[in-house]
Structure formats: structure tokens, C-alpha cells
Amino acid sequence: MQQLFDRCVSGEGQAWRDLHRTYHPVAYRFLARMGVTGADLDDACQEVFVQVFRYLARFEHRSDFQTWLYKLCLSQSGRVRRRRKLQQALAWVLGQGSSARTAGQEWSNEMTGERVRQALERMKPMHRQVFVLFELEGVDGADIARVLDCPATTVRRRLHYARLEFEQLLGIGPAGKRRSP
Amino acid sequence: MSTPDTNWPAPMKTEPSAAGSALRQYERETTESPNEAAAYSRTLARLDRPGSRQRRWVAIGTTALVVPAILWLVWRPTPPVTNPANTQSLPVASASASSPPRATPVAPSVQLGRVAIGLPTGTIHLDGGITAVLAVDTSATARFQEGTLDITLSSGTIELHVPPREIGQAVLVTAGGYRFTVVGTVLTVSHGPGRLGLTVGEGLVAVSNEGSHLATVAAGEAWSLDLPSPAARKFAPRITRRTSAKDCARFAADTRMHERLLCYRERARGRSPDAERAQYELARLLRDGPGDLTAALSAFELQRSRFPRGDLKIEADRAIIELLQRLGRHAEALAETQMFLDENPDAEHRAEIRLIRGDIYRALLRDPMSAEREYDEGARADGRTGDDSRFLRALCLEALGRLDEALLAYKDYLAQAGTAHAREAKRHLEQVTR
Numbered sequence: 001m002q003q004l005f006d007r008c009v010s011g012e013g014q015a016w017r018d019l020h021r022t023y024h025p026v027a028y029r030f031l032a033r034m035g036v037t038g039a040d041l042d043d044a045c046q047e048v049f050v051q052v053f054r055y056l057a058r059f060e061h062r063s064d065f066q067t068w069l070y071k072l073c074l075s076q077s078g079r080v081r082r083r084r085k086l087q088q089a090l091a092w093v094l095g096q097g098s099s100a101r102t103a104g105q106e107w108s109n110e111m112t113g114e115r116v117r118q119a120l121e122r123m124k125p126m127h128r129q130v131f132v133l134f135e136l137e138g139v140d141g142a143d144i145a146r147v148l149d150c151p152a153t154t155v156r157r158r159l160h161y162a163r164l165e166f167e168q169l170l171g172i173g174p175a176g177k178r179r180s181p
Numbered sequence: 182m183s184t185p186d187t188n189w190p191a192p193m194k195t196e197p198s199a200a201g202s203a204l205r206q207y208e209r210e211t212t213e214s215p216n217e218a219a220a221y222s223r224t225l226a227r228l229d230r231p232g233s234r235q236r237r238w239v240a241i242g243t244t245a246l247v248v249p250a251i252l253w254l255v256w257r258p259t260p261p262v263t264n265p266a267n268t269q270s271l272p273v274a275s276a277s278a279s280s281p282p283r284a285t286p287v288a289p290s291v292q293l294g295r296v297a298i299g300l301p302t303g304t305i306h307l308d309g310g311i312t313a314v315l316a317v318d319t320s321a322t323a324r325f326q327e328g329t330l331d332i333t334l335s336s337g338t339i340e341l342h343v344p345p346r347e348i349g350q351a352v353l354v355t356a357g358g359y360r361f362t363v364v365g366t367v368l369t370v371s372h373g374p375g376r377l378g379l380t381v382g383e384g385l386v387a388v389s390n391e392g393s394h395l396a397t398v399a400a401g402e403a404w405s406l407d408l409p410s411p412a413a414r415k416f417a418p419r420i421t422r423r424t425s426a427k428d429c430a431r432f433a434a435d436t437r438m439h440e441r442l443l444c445y446r447e448r449a450r451g452r453s454p455d456a457e458r459a460q461y462e463l464a465r466l467l468r469d470g471p472g473d474l475t476a477a478l479s480a481f482e483l484q485r486s487r488f489p490r491g492d493l494k495i496e497a498d499r500a501i502i503e504l505l506q507r508l509g510r511h512a513e514a515l516a517e518t519q520m521f522l523d524e525n526p527d528a529e530h531r532a533e534i535r536l537i538r539g540d541i542y543r544a545l546l547r548d549p550m551s552a553e554r555e556y557d558e559g560a561r562a563d564g565r566t567g568d569d570s571r572f573l574r575a576l577c578l579e580a581l582g583r584l585d586e587a588l589l590a591y592k593d594y595l596a597q598a599g600t601a602h603a604r605e606a607k608r609h610l611e612q613v614t615r
Contacts, residue, residue: 013546013547014546014547014548017221017546017547017548020217020220020221020224021217021221024217024220024221025217028220029211032211033211042220042223045220046220046223046224046227049220049224050224050227050228053224053228054228112202112203112206112207113203113206113207113209113210113211115203116203116204116206116207117207134189134192135192135193135194135204136194136204136207136208136211138192140189141188141189156189159190163193163200166200167200170199170200170203172199172200172203
């Protein structure tokens with residue numbers, strides 16, 4: 001992989017193509033799981049790779065490339081979330097806001113995936129980051145700590161509360177149940 | 182990523198719980214496969230454009246320059262309306278208003294801005310090397326906006342000496358609701374009570390009223406109109422005659438490109454199919470005539486944005502793709518072609534577009550794998566497009582080291598009669614066989 005990065009930095013077009021082909025699905029999937037949807041998803045993913053293309057030469061390999069990619073994705077998903085909040089606030093001010101909430105909605109068995117998506121949507125952002133990285137992306141706790149620039153104990157604590165929150169939002173675990181990670 | 186730490190719990194999705202089951206299902210649903218190739222070309226196109234930070238600084242710099250300029254234009258003192266010194270040097274003007282004075286060698290310059298100002302009588306120099314001679318009883322205002330000098334003649338007579346203008350730098354004279362578009366000429370406009378007159382000394386002047394083209398007056402010709410009284414004008418029928426395509430095409434016979442462009446631009450106003458056709462012809466003319474590819478691209482893009490569901494939308498799409506390729510903006514061309522294919526699943530030109538995409542991938546992005554996929558799609562077409570696609574696909578297979586497939590592809594290609602690349606294909610076939 002290091003060879004691929006070196007070829008990219010030396011300006012080889014095919015190497016960039018290979019890098020994009022390898023990591024685009026990773027970034028796209030992760031951004032989607034972080035709640036970036038529709039046109040925002042394409043834009044955010046594009047912005048991530050624009051940054052990769054611009055700054056790969058400065059990337060010093062002190063961390064794994066994928067860790068850096070996750071960092072860029074988190075930054076973009078945060079940007080999208082803030083912009084969406086602003087749009088919602090503006091819509092509310094202009095009287096166009098919809099307060100459709102699905103809490104307490106009855107779900108059919110066929111909608112499990114949608115239930116998970118709704119639960120993730122309503123999780124606290126810091127919990128969601130840890131939860132998606134650990135539970136869905138399969139990233140190790142120590143690596144999550146590097147992505148989020150925080151101690152591993154913080155990741156462990158957030159994961160614990162994220163799991164509780166997730167089960168609660170999904171309505172399948174008793175409230176207040178403790179699962180020690 | 183690093184080796185997993187055994188002190189961390191097993192992920193929920195590996196557990197046989199309800200939450201684990203839900204997560205597994207969600208994971209299956211979110212492993213989408215986006216169109217990675219299109220995303221790559223879009224990203225390359227994005228990299229060609231300046232970054233948001235750079236754009237922000239450009240915007241700040243432009244604002245810092247433009248705002249004081251606008252304030253200065255709005256608040257600066259208006260130049261004097263009359264200039265006695267010049268009036269004295271206008272013997273003809275003092276004798277008769279209908280025969281305007283000649284230009285004198287010494288004349289003041291009037292700086293025009295976005296706000297209309299009154300013009301002094303006599304001879305004056307305006308921006309862009311234009312000389313205006315106003316008769317003594319003339320009342321006129323002028324302003325300069327977006328490259329266009331706009332003169333409104335309320336009454337009297339004005340003579341203009343206009344050097345040849347670039348496209349988009351028109352000189353407009355409005356009098357009595359009628360508009361005279363000046364290309365590069367010497368003309369006299371008189372606006373008397375009940376009568377409007379135009380005499381063209383050199384060049385060509387277009388006359389229009391409320392956006393409708395009325396006449397094109399050439400050198401040595403005159404045009405005049407009896408103006409109805411204000412009350413009668415209120416009830417007068419609107420002039421609906423417009424320039425026809427034939428009128429514009431006649432300029433081609435004597436290679437009067439500039440006039441033809443202006444004519445199409447005039448016709449391209451409005452939302453009718455005729456306006457779309459005129460905009461398309463205008464863009465084509467820019468592409469095929471002066472060969473200004475960037476201007477032609479802008480004109481085609483304008484057509485597409487003004488007529489998004491027009492009859493000539495596909496033609497504009499294809500022209501944009503071709504121009505992007507000719508301009509060397511290959512990443513944008515790839516993105517355009519992808520959009521074309523997405524929007525037109527049944528278009529007859531799809532094979533042609535696939536061939537273009539294949540060429541970009543093969544020759545510029547050095548990606549024979551993607552190129553082969555595109556040529557494979559293009560190979561289904563008949564004629565030259567299919568012929569080229571089949572041969573180039575075989576080349577890509579050879580480059581990818583898929584020699585068995587390349588061998589078959591060359592053989593299939595050579596089995597067809599009248600192929601354009603037979604000699605090259607035979608040579609490659611021999612190489613692959615060895």
C-alpha cells in the first residue's frame with residue numbers, strides 16, 4: 001500500500017485511480033452510515049477525496065491511511081450535519097419546518113434496516129461516531145481513539161453509552177440495562 | 182488498521198441478539214456500490230476548479246474593489262450639461278438641428294458609469310473610442326454598463342462614430358421607444374416631434390422595438406418612421422414581425438460573421454422554439470466560425486440552462502461533451518458523458534458517447550480496464566463507431582494482458598468486412614499469437 005501512496009505522490013494518474021477505486025466505497029459507506037444522504041453524500045465523498053488528493057503528500061504515515069480517511073469523513077459528516085441543522089432552523093423560522101418524529105412508531109419486521117437508521121439518526125453525534133466505527137466498520141478501539149484524538153478509555157465509555165442508547169432507541173433492550181464493554 | 186485489542190468486546194453484530202440481528206441487516210442494506218468511476222471523474226473536475234478558500238479570497242477582493250467604485254459612481258458630481266466652448270465650434274448645429282455638426286479635433290472626454298448622465302452638446306469622446314456629436318438642441322443621457330454603451334435620445338440629433346466592436350460590447354441608441362444597435366459604424370439618429378430618423382454612413386445598424394427586430398440598415402441607407410402621438414401610441418398595435426432564420430443566414434453569403442452573430446443573438450431572446458434554435462445556431466457559429474471554443478461552450482451551456490427541456494437539448498449535450506474534449510477538460514467531459522448516459526437511457530448516440538469515454542480512459546487516464554468496459558458498450562453499435570469500439574476494445578484487452586480474449590476480439594474484428602483498422606488488427610493479432 002505504501003508503494004501505491006508513493007506512486008500517487010509522484011503524480012502517477014493510474015495510482016490515483018487505484019487509490020480512489022479502493023477507498024471510495026469505504027468512504028461512501030461510512031459517510032452514509034454517519035447519516036449523510038442524497039446529494040450531500042456525493043458531495044461529501046467528493047470533498048473527502050479532494051482533500052486526499054491535495055494533502056496526501058503531507059500525510060506523514062504516523063497513522064494508518066484509513067484512520068486519516070475516517071477523520072476526513074467525520075469532518076465532512078459534521079459539516080453536513082451543521083448545515084442541515086441550519087437549514088432546519090431556517091425552515092422553522094420561515095414556518096416550513098416539519099416536526100415529523102418517528103419516536104414510538106410501530107415498526108414492521110421488514111423495516112429493521114430503517115429502524116436502525118432512525119436509531120442512529122437520533123443518537124448523540126459522539127456516541128454515533130464510536131458506535132458506527134466499532135460496530136459497523138469493525139475498527140478497533142485503539143484505532144478509534146486515534147481517529148477521534150481522544151484516550152482509549154473515553155472511546156470505551158462512549159461505546160458503552162452508545163450501545164445502551166442504541167438498544168433503547170431500537171426499543172429492544174430494557175431501559176437502564178448495563179452492558180459493560 | 183492495527184491488530185485488534187482483545188480487551189475490547191465483540192461487536193454487537195456478531196452476537197445472536199435482536200440488536201445484533203438488526204445491525205447485520207442494516208449492514209447488508211448499506212453496502213451500496215456507488216458509481217465509483219463517475220465519482221472519480223467528478224472529483225478530478227472539482228480539483229481543476231479553484232478551492233473554496235481561494236474563491237472566498239477572490240470574492241472578498243472583488244467586493245473590496247467593486248463597492249468603492251459603485252459608491253464613487255453613485256455619488257460623484259454630474260458633468261456639466263452644456264459646454265459653451267464646443268457649442269461655438271458647431272456651425273452646422275447652430276444652423277439646423279437636422280444636419281448635425283462634424284467632429285472637431287479638440288473635444289472633451291466624458292467618463293460614463295452605471296448611472297445615466299446627461300450628455301453635453303457638441304463633440305464629445307466617450308469610452309471605447311466612440312465620438313458623439315450632439316446638435317445644440319439635443320437632450321440625451323448615456324451610461325456604460327457591462328460593456329454596453331446605452332444612449333437614450335429624448336430629442337434632437339446625435340451623430341455617432343463607432344469603431345468596430347467586440348461581441349458583447351454593443352452600442353445602443355434608444356429613441357422614442359425604438360432601439361438602434363450599432364456594430365461599428367457612423368450613423369445619425371434624429372428624434373423630432375412625430376418623426377424618427379436614421380442615416381447610416383458606414384457599417385450596419387439593427388433597429389428594434391420592444392425586443393422585436395424591425396430592420397437592418399446598411400451603409401448609405403436611411404430608415405425613418407412617423408411616430409404616433411402619445412395618445413395614439415397607447416392604442417397602436419404591437420409590431421410582431423421578427424427576423425426569420427433566412428434573414429440571419431443571409432449574412433453568411435458574404436461572410437459577415439459579426440452581423441450574423443448579432444442577428445442570432447437578437448432572435449435568441451424569449452422562450453420559443455425559434456429562440457432555442459437561434460441560440461443553438463449562435464453557439465454553432467461561434468464554434469465553427471471564429472473557432473472560439475470557450476465562447477461556444479458558454480453559448481451551448483446557456484442554451485441548455487435556458488431550454489432544459491428543449492428540442493435541441495441532446496444536441497447541446499453532445500456539443501458540450503465534444504467541446505470539453507477539444508479544450509482538454511477531460512475530467513469534466515467524463516462527468517458530462519456520465520450525466521448524458523444517466524439522463525438518456527435510450528438515446529441513439531449512447532455508443533458514440535461510450536467511445537468518447539473509452540478514449541479518455543485509455544489515452545488520458547491510462548485506465549485500460551475502464552476503457553475496455555466503455556468500448557464493449559460502444560461495440561454494439563453499427564457503422565464507424567462500432568468498428569472503432571471493437572478494435573480499441575481488443576487493444577485494451579491486449580494491454581490488460583487478457584491475451585485469450587484479445588485474440589478472440591481481433592479475430593472477430595477481422596472476420597467482418599470493410600473494417601477501418603484491419604491492417605493494424607492483423608499486426609496485433611500476430612503479436613498476440615506469438
